[in-house]
Amino acid sequence: xxxxxxxxxxxxLDLLLREARDEASRLRLRKLGFELAxxxxxxAARERLAAAIERxxxxxxxxxRQRYGxxxxxxxxxxxxxxxxTLPTSVASRPGAxxxxxxxxxxxxxxFWG
Amino acid sequence: MTLGTAPSVLDPSLxxxxxxxxxxxxxxxxxxxxAHQAGVVRxxxxxxxxxxxxxxxxxxxxxxxxxxxxxxxxxxxxxxxxVARSRRxxxxxxxxxxxxxxxLLTLTPGEWGEEAxxxxxxRAAAVARLQRNRQRLLDAASFDDVASVLREVGR
Numbered sequence: 001x002x003x004x005x006x007x008x009x010x011x012x013l014d015l016l017l018r019e020a021r022d023e024a025s026r027l028r029l030r031k032l033g034f035e036l037a038x039x040x041x042x043x044a045a046r047e048r049l050a051a052a053i054e055r056x057x058x059x060x061x062x063x064x065r066q067r068y069g070x071x072x073x074x075x076x077x078x079x080x081x082x083x084x085x086t087l088p089t090s091v092a093s094r095p096g097a098x099x100x101x102x103x104x105x106x107x108x109x110x111x112f113w114g
Numbered sequence: 115m116t117l118g119t120a121p122s123v124l125d126p127s128l129x130x131x132x133x134x135x136x137x138x139x140x141x142x143x144x145x146x147x148x149a150h151q152a153g154v155v156r157x158x159x160x161x162x163x164x165x166x167x168x169x170x171x172x173x174x175x176x177x178x179x180x181x182x183x184x185x186x187x188x189x190x191x192x193x194x195x196x197v198a199r200s201r202r203x204x205x206x207x208x209x210x211x212x213x214x215x216x217x218l219l220t221l222t223p224g225e226w227g228e229e230a231x232x233x234x235x236x237r238a239a240a241v242a243r244l245q246r247n248r249q250r251l252l253d254a255a256s257f258d259d260v261a262s263v264l265r266e267v268g269r
Contacts, residue, residue: 001159001160005157005159005160008157008160008188008189009160009163009164011188011224012160012164012185012186012187012188012189012224013164013167015186015187015224016164016167016168016171016186018228019186019228020171022228025228025232028228028229028232028236029232032176032232032235032236032239033176033177033239034172034174034176034182035171035172036171036172037171037172038170038171038172039171041170041171042167042171045167070224072188072224073188073225074188074191074223074224074225076191081223081225082225112156112188112189113156
């Protein structure tokens with residue numbers, strides 16, 4: 001898995017973790033017929049993944065996550081879906097854009113080009 | 115938004131009339147692959163891993179031959195429903211232990227909130243909860259027949 005892939009998966013696991021830890025969320029899911037059990041398994045998977053990610057990216061990710069609740073933001077039509085700022089064309093046309101981690105210059109979230 | 119009023123949610127290219135596999139993980143991989151080919155998903159391997167992880171936290175089979183795997187993920191570009199059938203049935207660790215013959219994969223983008231994600235999932239669950247709908251989905255001869263069932267739910 002690439003560094004960007006690891007960060008995106010970590011972002012998804014954190015969304016799932018938040019859902020699993022939130023009582024109101026679990027209640028809504030239970031009403032639909034679903035259980036979210038085995039929280040410790042999810043936490044362990046998150047821990048393993050975080051340990052495998054390069055430290056500098058983890059620092060950036062955690063900084064944005066603690067500030068905004070999410071460390072990664074999707075990019076759609078050159079707009080960061082975290083802060084809704086249009087990214088400069090220089091960022092979009094950068095070699096490797098979309099393949100390697102990059103940060104939104106406005107909010108600092110890791111960008112994932114969808 | 116309802117399943118019936120969001121045309122992009124119903125896409126004929128995101129329908130598998132008969133899954134070839136009888137394994138849950140392989141079925142999820144087939145569904146994700148289809149969504150990837152349709153441009154709904156970027157990074158299909160990440161989404162597949164997430165769906166497998168979700169299954170480990172509790173089966174998404176709700177009984178009566180129905181599974182509703184679901185994910186809210188950064189890899190998903192737009193809300194989407196992927197529909198698949200398996201006449202032979204798939205072992206999905208269902209609460210009633212019945213094999214799954216109908217799979218409705220619900221995908222929402224990572225930027226969606228939990229409530230919106232659950233509301234979308236709830237609409238898919240509403241389709242599957244009615245025996246009449248399940249039978250019509252299983253008997254559907256074409257995607258148009260499938261879409262007509264899903265549209266009815268939104269009315």
